[in-house]
Each structure stands twice: as C-alpha cells, then as structure tokens.
Amino acid sequence: MDRYDVVVIGAGAFGLGSAYHLARRGAGSIALIDSLAGPGQGNTGRSVGGYRKGIFTSELNRMLSESTVSFMSDLQRSGVDLGMHNVGYLVLLNGDQLETHERAIREMVRKGNARFLSSDDLGSLVPWMRLDFRGDEEAEMLGLKNVEAALLSDQSGYLDVEKLVNYLHEEIVDAGVELRFGERVKRLRLGPVVSIGHPREPLAWQEKRIDVIESDKSEVRADLVVLATGAWINELLDPLGLDSHVKPKKRQVFSIEAKGELRKFFEVDGLNEYSTLPMTFFPRGPYLTPRVRERALWTGLSDDVGRSWGIDFAPEETFYYDNIYPSLSKVFPVLKDVRPTSSWAGCYSINTIDENPIAFRWSNLIVVTGGSGSGVMKYDAMSRVVASLAFGEEEAVLYTGERLPVSWLGIRNRRAEPESFVF
Ligand SMILES: Cc1cc2nc3c(=O)[nH]c(=O)nc-3n(C[C@H](O)[C@H](O)[C@H](O)COP(=O)(O)OP(=O)(O)OC[C@H]3O[C@@H](n4cnc5c(N)ncnc54)[C@H](O)[C@@H]3O)c2cc1C
Numbered sequence: 345m346d347r348y349d350v351v352v353i354g355a356g357a358f359g360l361g362s363a364y365h366l367a368r369r370g371a372g373s374i375a376l377i378d379s380l381a382g383p384g385q386g387n388t389g390r391s392v393g394g395y396r397k398g399i400f401t402s403e404l405n406r407m408l409s410e411s412t413v414s415f416m417s418d419l420q421r422s423g424v425d426l427g428m429h430n431v432g433y434l435v436l437l438n439g440d441q442l443e444t445h446e447r448a449i450r451e452m453v454r455k456g457n458a459r460f461l462s463s464d465d466l467g468s469l470v471p472w473m474r475l476d477f478r479g480d481e482e483a484e485m486l487g488l489k490n491v492e493a494a495l496l497s498d499q500s501g502y503l504d505v506e507k508l509v510n511y512l513h514e515e516i517v518d519a520g521v522e523l524r525f526g527e528r529v530k531r532l533r534l535g536p537v538v539s540i541g542h543p544r545e546p547l548a549w550q551e552k553r554i555d556v557i558e559s560d561k562s563e564v565r566a567d568l569v570v571l572a573t574g575a576w577i578n579e580l581l582d583p584l585g586l587d588s589h590v591k592p593k594k595r596q597v598f599s600i601e602a603k604g605e606l607r608k609f610f611e612v613d614g615l616n617e618y619s620t621l622p623m624t625f626f627p628r629g630p631y632l633t634p635r636v637r638e639r640a641l642w643t644g645l646s647d648d649v650g651r652s653w654g655i656d657f658a659p660e661e662t663f664y665y666d667n668i669y670p671s672l673s674k675v676f677p678v679l680k681d682v683r684p685t686s687s688w689a690g691c692y693s694i695n696t697i698d699e700n701p702i703a704f705r706w707s708n709l710i711v712v713t714g715g716s717g718s719g720v721m722k723y724d725a726m727s728r729v730v731a732s733l734a735f736g737e738e739e740a741v742l743y744t745g746e747r748l749p750v751s752w753l754g755i756r757n758r759r760a761e762p763e764s765f766v767f
Contacts (some may be wrong), residue, residue: 348522350374350734351530351557351566353580356388358712359572359721360512361727366570367519374521375566381526383489384509388720390657391691392597392633392642393508394623395721397502398457400760401448404700404752408722411742414723416503418743424511427504429636432615432622433574435765436675436696436706438489443669448765449495453549458497466494469614475676496615502623502633505720515580529560531558532569532709553707568734570710575691577713579646585716588702589755591653592691598664598684599642600636602724609634609641626675630668643668643684646692646717659687690715696749698762701726704754707732729753 349372352363357410360383363376380386397413420428426749437445452458463475475491477483492560515522535555536546546552557564571580575592604766609621616622620634632647646669664684673679695714696704701722702714710733712726732740732750739747751757 345554345563345565347372347453347565349566350568350570352376352570352572354378354386354572354574354576355523355525356386356572357384357508358574358726358730359570360456360509360516361723362403362570362572362710362712363521364512364514364519365727365731366734367516369735371568371731371734374516375564376471376516376521376526377524377527377529377557377564379526380511381521381525383513383525384505384587385432386576387693387715388505388509388688389504390597390688391720392644393427393502393505394433394500394633394719395428395503396497398455398661399435399452399495399497399765400763401445401756401765402700402707402763403577403720404464404760405722405763407742407746407748408701411746412722412724413499413746415661415743416508419511420592425507426511427507427616427637428501429503429635430499430616431500431618431620431636433495433500434615434624435495435497436491436624437493437495439492440489444491445765452495452497452616457499458495461494461496462706463490463492463494463631466491470612472676472678474677477674480674482670483674486674488671488674491675495719496622498616500623502635504637508720516726523619528560528563529557529580530560530569532556533558534585537707551707554709555558566708568708568710569714570730570734571662571729572712574713574715574719575652575693577588577711581711586709586711587704587735587755588695588711589697590693590695590702591650593653593654593694594656594662594689594719595640595644595692596647596659596689597644598659598668598687599638600643600679600682602639602641604681607640608628608678612640626671630672632672637694640685643672655691657689657691659689661687672709693719693751694709695756698760699766700753700754700760700763702753703729703733703750710734726753
C-alpha cells in the first residue's frame with residue numbers, strides 16, 4: 345500500500361493550490377489524486393476566469409479575492425503569462441440598486457477600487473448600449489429598469505484558466521508532488537486513532553481518523569488528507585457523516601462569435617486598454633464578457649430557485665433563448681437575432697449558508713470547497729488557509745501580508761458576512 349505524508353484529492357484550482365502551498369511549506373511527501381486525465385479538468389476548466397479586485401462588500405470576500413488577484417497579477421508581471429486581461433468589470437445599476445448599495449459604492453470609489461460613471465458618461469462612451477427603457481412594456485415585464493449609473497473597476501477582468509492550471513501543474517511537479525491522474529477515490533475509510541484490535545473498529549466511542557483512501561486502482565494511506573473535490577464533495581463526505589454545507593448547481597456559458605456588427609464590442613474607446621466593452625454585469629441578471637483573444641462574447645446567468653441542485657454538465661440551448669437573450673438584446677440591440685455558436689456547462693459548489701468558500705479540519709482530514717462562481721479568483725488565499733490548517737496555525741498569512749483567521753472559513757466560529765454585491 346502506498347503511503348504519503350499528505351494526499352490531496354481533486355486537482356482543480358483548490359487542490360492544485362493546496363498541493364502547491366503544502367509543498368512550498370515542506371509538508372513532506374505529497375500525492376495529488378484526480379479521477380480525470382489531467383489537472384483542472386473539473387469545474388476549474390469550465391470557468392470563465394473572471395476576477396474582481398476590491399468590489400465586494402464582504403470583508404472575507406475582499407481579503408480572499410484581493411490577495412489572490414494580487415498574487416496572480418504579480419506573477420503575470422514577472423513574466424508568467426496567465427492570460428490576464430484587465431478589461432474591467434462594469435456593473436450596471438438601476439435607481440433601486442444605486443440606493444441600496446450607495447454606501448458600499450461610495451467606499452469602493454473612495455478607496456480607488458472603482459470609478460463611478462453616470463448614465464450620461466456611459467451613454468457617450470457606448471452610444472449603442474440602451475440605458476433607458478421607459479415606455480417599453482417588454483422591458484418592464486423582464487424587470488429591466490433604466491440604467492442610472494455604472495461602477496467600473498479597472499483592476500478586474502479575466503484570465504486564461506488553462507494557463508493558471510498549467511503554471512500550478514508545473515510548479516507542483518517541480519516540487520516533487522506525485523500526480524495520480526485517472527484514479528477515482530471511491531471511499532475514505534475511517535479507522536481509530538488508537539486501535540484495540542476490535543474487528544468492527546472504529547467504534548462510536550473511539551476517536552477517529554481517515555485510515556485508508558480507497559480508489560478504483562489502489563489503497564493509499566496518508567497522515568493528512570485534503571479533500572478538494574469541489575462540487576463532488578458530498579460523494580466522499582456523506583458516507584462519513586460529515587457535512588460541508590455545499591451543494592452543486594449547474595451554470596451555463598454561451599459563446600457568440602463577434603463578427604459583423606458585433607465587432608462594436610471590440611471598438612469601445614475610453615474604458616480599457618483593449619478598447620473593448622468591459623465584462624458587463626446586470627446585477628442578479630446576465631453578464632457579458634468580450635474575449636479579446638477568442639473574438640467572442642461569452643454570456644451566462646446564474647439562475648436560483650427553479651434550478652435543481654445536482655451535478656449536470658449538459659448545456660441547454662433553450663436556456664439562452666428563454667432567460668438570457670430577452671434582457672441581453674434589450675440592453676444591446678445589436679444582439680437581436682444573434683445565436684450563440686457554442687456553449688458549455690459546469691457546476692458551482694455552493695455553500696448554502698452564505699455562498700462563501702469553506703475550509704475546515706476534522707481529525708486528519710481538511711475539507712476545502714464552496715468556490716461557487718468565484719473559486720478561481722480566491723484560490724490562492726484558500727490554498728494558504730489549507731496549508732495553515734495542515735500546520736495547526738490559527739491564521740493564514742495571505743499574499744498581501746494580511747492575516748486571515750482560518751476559523752472564518754470553517755463551520756463553527758465562521759465569520760463570513762453575506763455579500764450584497766452579487767452578480
Ligand atoms: C460555468 C462556470 C463559470 C465560472 N466562472 C468563474 C469566474 O468567472 N471566476 C471565478 O473565480 N470562478 C468561476 N467559476 C468557479 C470556479 O470555476 C470554481 O469555484 C473553482 O474552479 C473550484 O475549484 P475546485 O478545485 O473546488 O473544483 P474543481 O475544479 O471542480 O476540482 C475538483 C476536482 O476533484 C476531482 N474529483 C471529484 N471527485 C473525485 C473523486 N472521487 N476522486 C478523484 N477525484 C475527484 C474532479 O475530477 C475535479 O478535477 C465558474 C464555474 C463555472 C462552473
């Protein structure tokens with residue numbers, strides 16, 4: 345039976361980052377197991393790769409994303425191409441949203457994390473974008489209200505997730521992490537911390553630990569097990585009677601080729617260095633991302649009640665036409681009658697309490713999951729939290745030097761304010 349100091353299960357952003365930080369900190373022999381053929385092929389590879397810096401209202405979100413984005417930006421500056429494009433985040437706001445978020449917006453602008461654009465500013469920069477829906481019954485039915493202003497965050501944008509995965513992959517190979525792809529973990533077998541030789545150990549009164557990792561190929565032992573299986577987390581936790589409070593939900597992305605009139609999205613002056621429209625968000629509505637290299641527009645929408653929990657990777661063409669197209673084509677009339685050319689779906693792993701990620705330790709098991717729709721932009725901070733949990737530290741030191749109490753990410757003593765800037 346193979347034996348390691350640490351086994352990380354799941355080679356997505358959280359698992360790769362955890363292996364990286366554990367190796368960097370000298371955690372001993374490490375193996376990384378994933379059922380798929382290579383790294384980042386789960387939901388990490390299905391991500392849009394968007395990152396936002398400083399435009400969160402929750403302190404925890406701010407710390408996790410700001411430090412991760414700073415790390416990635418410095419890496420990119422040092423010559424490692426992560427395909428980062430600071431195209432900006434443009435958050436459209438109607439009158440109600442302006443009022444609700446007034447304080448948060450003022451604070452973001454004061455700190456220099458975002459610029460405030462009036463509807464006149466926006467109208468003169470993107471004259472083909474519709475901001476006024478008065479008298480439009482269809483728009484009213486869709487719940488679209490006049491765009492009164494927008495918030496522009498220059499330090500936000502998107503990266504090429506595959507490049508980030510390749511970087512982490514190379515780093516952990518160099519650090520001596522053993523990669524075991526194409527191996528599916530079937531069960532985490534419990535054992536007693538102190539054995540009395542009873543045939544049905546561990547008994548209810550015995551202190552327990554993960555004794556054996558059973559996969560479809562072998563059995564492995566480890567002093568420490570990091571479970572980073574994202575949306576699949578419950579498959580291995582439920583049989584143990586442990587709860588991560590995370591459930592999977594399908595999310596879909598539709599890609600539209602930017603040809604003909606749609607080139608407009610790539611000919612916008614004054615909003616970013618790429619002359620594109622920034623990633624544009626309708627709060628609680630769809631988003632649209634002009635992709636510079638792909639010359640495509642990516643769009644999606646996070647639906648809530650009515651979308652069942654569960655693992656499902658099948659994109660639904662009708663979802664675009666029924667749910668995204670109506671409001672998207674109102675705001676961008678140039679998209680009228682335009683069809684997506686491709687689509688894909690992945691699963692968010694959603695913490696159903698406050699939608700922030702989760703990391704906790706039980707015995708020799710560390711659980712890290714709940715990346716939801718922002719796991720990539722938070723992966724480095726979360727991976728540092730995992731390393732701190734492994735070393736029994738109360739605080740993780742983030743890339744920015746900020747100290748984050750690891751209990752804030754746990755189940756007990758959790759401190760995760762609900763985020764009010766959700767799109
Ligand atoms: C459509 C979509 C768009 C997104 N857009 C963004 C975005 O713009 N910005 C952002 O920051 N985030 C985004 N996200 C979220 C982000 O992708 C996730 O939060 C992040 O990738 C989660 O990483 P993870 O390591 O937890 O999970 P995953 O990447 O899913 O990794 C889990 C791994 O565990 C493996 N695994 C599972 N079970 C087993 C088992 N039994 N044995 C062995 N291996 C197993 C899987 O094969 C998988 O590789 C998006 C997600 C989706 C689906």
